[in-house]
Amino acid sequence: MESVIVAIDGPSGTGKSSTSKAVAAELGLSYLDTGAQYRAITWWMISNGIDVDDPAAIASASGKPVIESGTDPAAPTITVDGLDASGPIRTQEVTSKVSAVSAVPEVRARITELQRTIASAAAKVAKGIVVEGRDIGTTVLPGADLKIFLTASPEARAARRSGELKGKEATDLAATREALVKRDAADAGRKTSPLAKADDAVEVDTTELTLSQVIECVVALVEEKR
Numbered sequence: 001m002e003s004v005i006v007a008i009d010g011p012s013g014t015g016k017s018s019t020s021k022a023v024a025a026e027l028g029l030s031y032l033d034t035g036a037q038y039r040a041i042t043w044w045m046i047s048n049g050i051d052v053d054d055p056a057a058i059a060s061a062s063g064k065p066v067i068e069s070g071t072d073p074a075a076p077t078i079t080v081d082g083l084d085a086s087g088p089i090r091t092q093e094v095t096s097k098v099s100a101v102s103a104v105p106e107v108r109a110r111i112t113e114l115q116r117t118i119a120s121a122a123a124k125v126a127k128g129i130v131v132e133g134r135d136i137g138t139t140v141l142p143g144a145d146l147k148i149f150l151t152a153s154p155e156a157r158a159a160r161r162s163g164e165l166k167g168k169e170a171t172d173l174a175a176t177r178e179a180l181v182k183r184d185a186a187d188a189g190r191k192t193s194p195l196a197k198a199d200d201a202v203e204v205d206t207t208e209l210t211l212s213q214v215i216e217c218v219v220a221l222v223e224e225k226r
């Protein structure tokens with residue numbers, strides 16, 4: 001069987017991660033969370049005292065951290081300089097700063113190269129990979145076999161995101177919605193590879209769908225390509 005490369009993009013809270021992991025696990029594919037890589041470099045910048053509002057400082061430090069992603073969908077990992085970053089990258093501090101860091105072209109160039117290396121290795125040695133992010137179909141892997149763009153209403157996205165955060169950090173729905181809309185606007189409005197639907201992507205509106213329905217829909221689309 002030929003390997004398959006699947007790009008899943010969309011704003012936050014659309015179910016990208018849950019869908020991508022489940023589809024990859026079900027079809028025996030690798031999985032790459034590119035948001036985790038941008039969060040990891042942001043965490044490194046904060047930990048090393050780099051001013052995240054200073055693009056020149058971010059650009060000049062962008063080559064320093066060593067970021068590694070494990071691509072098993074059952075247990076994806078992310079390390080920075082050998083340290084497990086999976087907890088720290090999910091804090092509100094990182095979430096509120098990641099858009100500024102990921103808008104810096106030098107950061108994008110570095111992370112994009114990493115993503116392409118991982119995807120081409122998975123296409124050679126495994127059955128393929130599901131790569132989730134914001135610019136995968138448009139910029140990172142424009143030749144992907146299948147491109148999906150997930151959407152959902154801001155209300156549905158905020159409700160899902162605050163459900164994920166519950167128990168971890170104090171949160172309320174209105175604040176979550178506001179932060180999420182702000183982050184999406186920054187991601188969609190940046191100059192370098194903004195959050196966007198590729199012309200040849202299939203758009204799936206998940207507002208009224210359960211997670212299982214979204215997974216089923218994407219699995220069917222991948223199977224059509226194999």
Ligand code: C5P
Nearest residue numbers: 012034035036038098099102133134135
């Ligand atoms: O998917 P997640 O919410 O973890 O992504 C965190 C942030 O990483 C996004 O808000 C965006 O700023 C950045 N990102 C990006 N390009 C990607 C994936 C994520 O700029 N391909």
